[in-house]
Each structure stands twice: as structure tokens, then as C-alpha cells.
Amino acid sequence: MYLSLLVSAVVAMKAFEMSFAALHHLAVRNLVEPGLASNVPIAIDGLVVGSIVATASFPKRSPGWWYATGLFVLSTLVSVAGNIEYAREIGGGPVSLIIYAGMPLTLLFAVHLTLILLARSTARPAPVVEPVLSTEPDEVADPVTSPQLNGHESELDGHAPMAPAAMVSPAPPGGPRTPLRFNGFEAANGRTLLNSNNR
Numbered sequence: 001m002y003l004s005l006l007v008s009a010v011v012a013m014k015a016f017e018m019s020f021a022a023l024h025h026l027a028v029r030n031l032v033e034p035g036l037a038s039n040v041p042i043a044i045d046g047l048v049v050g051s052i053v054a055t056a057s058f059p060k061r062s063p064g065w066w067y068a069t070g071l072f073v074l075s076t077l078v079s080v081a082g083n084i085e086y087a088r089e090i091g092g093g094p095v096s097l098i099i100y101a102g103m104p105l106t107l108l109f110a111v112h113l114t115l116i117l118l119a120r121s122t123a124r125p126a127p128v129v130e131p132v133l134s135t136e137p138d139e140v141a142d143p144v145t146s147p148q149l150n151g152h153e154s155e156l157d158g159h160a161p162m163a164p165a166a167m168v169s170p171a172p173p174g175g176p177r178t179p180l181r182f183n184g185f186e187a188a189n190g191r192t193l194l195n196s197n198n199r
Contacts, residue, residue, distance in 0.1 A: 005117040012049075012110035018103040019045050019079055026086040044082065045107065047075040052111045056119070072108070079104035 023041035028034055051072035058064035083100035092100070 001117065001121055005114060005121060008110050008114040008117060012107055012114055015103050015107035015110055016045055016049070018100075019083060019107060022083045022086040022100055022103070023079065026082055026089070029086075029089060044075055044079050045104070048072055048079060048104065048107060049111055051075060052108065053115065056115050076104055076108050079107075 020038075020041040023044060024037050027037040027040040032040065051068045054068035055065055055072065058068060080101050083103055084097055087096045087100040090096075
């Protein structure tokens with residue numbers, strides 16, 4: 001991250017130096033006093049850098065952002081045209097024109113990349129929100145067992161399962177009845193008491 005920031009900043013400075021020299025010599029060749037000729041590249045390329053930085057400080061698509069964008073586009077075109085004119089005046093060929101015209105564009109891209117890397121390196125990380133764990137135990141439903149599904153009868157409340165009641169066939173009407181049992185009990189006076197118990 002910091003290495004990329006350093007490289008992009010150095011590239012921007014070297015591109016500015018090349019464009020500065022071309023515009024300075026162009027101003028001298030076009031009758032600008034040597035003591036004042038340095039103001040020409042400072043005004044043109046300085047406006048390129050300043051307008052690019054201004055676009056990063058304004059909200060996107062706001063009036064200030066559009067104004068700064070228009071300034072850096074216009075100043076970049078003026079710088080490119082000046083570098084091309086200087087290459088033509090010194091008798092440069094197509095390669096020379098490309099080299100001199102590429103310096104203002106390189107300055108533009110390098111400054112923009114430097115701003116992006118600088119903003120990313122100084123951005124604060126988003127706070128990490130830790131999830132809140134509930135201390136209340138979750139309600140667990142009682143398991144439902146089925147003797148038919150498990151293949152065996154379950155014991156209820158610690159007792160053995162009840163065996164199914166035996167089927168008792170009803171006595172046919174008019175059939176034989178079970179005789180009564182008579183148990184004798186001898187009373188205190190010597191009499192015999194009969195107690196009948198049904199089966």
C-alpha cells in the first residue's frame with residue numbers, strides 16, 4: 001500500500017517536471033521573459049493538480065465537483081497542446097510528440113492514483129459489532145416416544161408397562177351359572193354363620 005503510494009507520487013512529480021520544462025521553454029521561445037516564463041507551467045500544470053485534488057474534496061456530482069472536473073479537463077487539454085507545440089517547434093517527430101503529449105496525461109493519472117491510495121490508507125476501519133449471546137437457556141421440547149416406532153414398549157414413570165387386559169367372552173344367555181360358595185363361620189354362641197361370596 002505505502003510502496004504504491006510512494007511510486008505514484010514520484011511518477012507524478014517526474015511528469016510534472018517534464019511538462020514544466022516543456023511549457024517553460026515554450027514560453028521563452030514565444031517572447032515571454034525568462035524570469036517570468038516559469039509562471040506559465042505553474043499556472044497550467046498547477047491548475048491540473050489543484051483541480052484534481054478539489055474533485056476529491058467535493059461530494060460527487062455536486063456543483064463544486066462539476067466545476068473542479070471542468071477545470072482539470074480544460075487545464076489538461078491546454079497542457080497537452082502546449083507540450084505538443086513545443087515538440088513541433090524543436091523539430092520532433094511522431095515519437096517526440098507522443099512523449100511530450102503523454103507527460104500531462106501521466107501527471108493526471110498519477111495524481112489521481114495518489115489521491116485514491118492516500119484516501120484508502122487513511123480510512124478508518126469500520127467497527128466490528130459483536131453478536132449478543134443470550135444467557136437464557138432455550139426451551140427444549142420433551143421427546144415423544146412411540147412404542148410402535150421404537151419396536152418396544154417404554155416404561156412410564158419408572159413402572160413396568162401394563163399388560164393388555166385379557167379378553168373375556170360373555171356368558172351365553174341361559175348358560176350354566178357358577179355355583180355359589182358357602183363358607184361357614186362359627187359364631188361365639190356356637191351357631192354357624194354362612195357367608196356367600198360370588199366368584
